[in-house]
Amino acid sequence: MTSVTVGDGRNTDFLNDTWLLDAPLADRLPALHSHADARVRSVHDIVHRGIANVLQRRLSTQASQELALLTQLLGDVTLTSAPDERYCSFETEDHKLRSGLIYMASMRDRIQCKTSLRRKHILQNADCDICGAPEETADHIMSGCPFARSFWRHIGWHADAIAPVDELWKSTPALRHVLGPAVSSLIRLCCRELWKHRNDVVFRGLAPNLNRIMAACKEEIALWCCRLPRNSNVLLSSWSSLLNM
Structure with missing residues (x-):
């Protein structure tokens, strides 16, 4: 029920928070999520270190397609020095x-x-x-x-x-x-x-x-x-x- 407007990305869960699409990336890119490790990674970490560091070496065809789409989406992401802003509907x-x-x-x-x-x-x-x-x-x-x-x-x-x-x-x-x-x-x-x-x-x-x-x-x-x-x-x-x- 909450979403995040990303600033520096340090307090936003890359896969499980709603910040890039209309739902968490874990829900919108399920195949890719199934190939990621279970540790919580912030948007800041992924943007600076790369998504490949948290994925299995061998990806399924569907996961590879989702990775290509995610890579394109991340090309539009620019972090700032401002803190992340979390808001809810209530x-x-x-x-x-x-x-x-x-x-x-x-x-x-x-x-x-x-x-x-x-x-x-x-x-x-x-x-x-x-x-x-x-x-x-x-x-x-x-x-x-x-x-x-x-x-x-x-x-x-x-x-x-x-x-x-x-x-x-x-x-x-x-x-x-x-x-x-x-x-x-x-x-x-x-x-x-x-x-x-x-x-x-x-x-x-x-x-x-x-x-x-x-x-x-x-x-x-x-x-x-x-x-x-x-x-x-x-x-x-x-x-x-x-x-x-």
């Missing part, structure tokens, strides 16, 4: 806006959509696997794809109200059943689930399915509601109402 609304939406915006060029991968010469085309559009950008995934637009319509929000990824905090929702203090958290939750749904289509070969992403949103909302402070009645009632979407 902090104050101001902090969510700063470390949630703005964090996602800062990830625009790091979101590994197909246009980004083509620019890095990893892919030859950037077609969207969901709708077949010729340019799968981060904005296309979140609000431009017909599937994403149908998702937003289903929860009562017009997709045109979704700002570009680098300006998400400027979104102007008119979402039924959701009170103002809950909106920013819901934006983040929905965008995260759209990204995870896209990855299921691309990497697991699953067909696009509105019912599946709605179920995932409901499950995530239920988890958030269980973790809310007791005095967060506004958020609790707003999020709980979405379970009946």
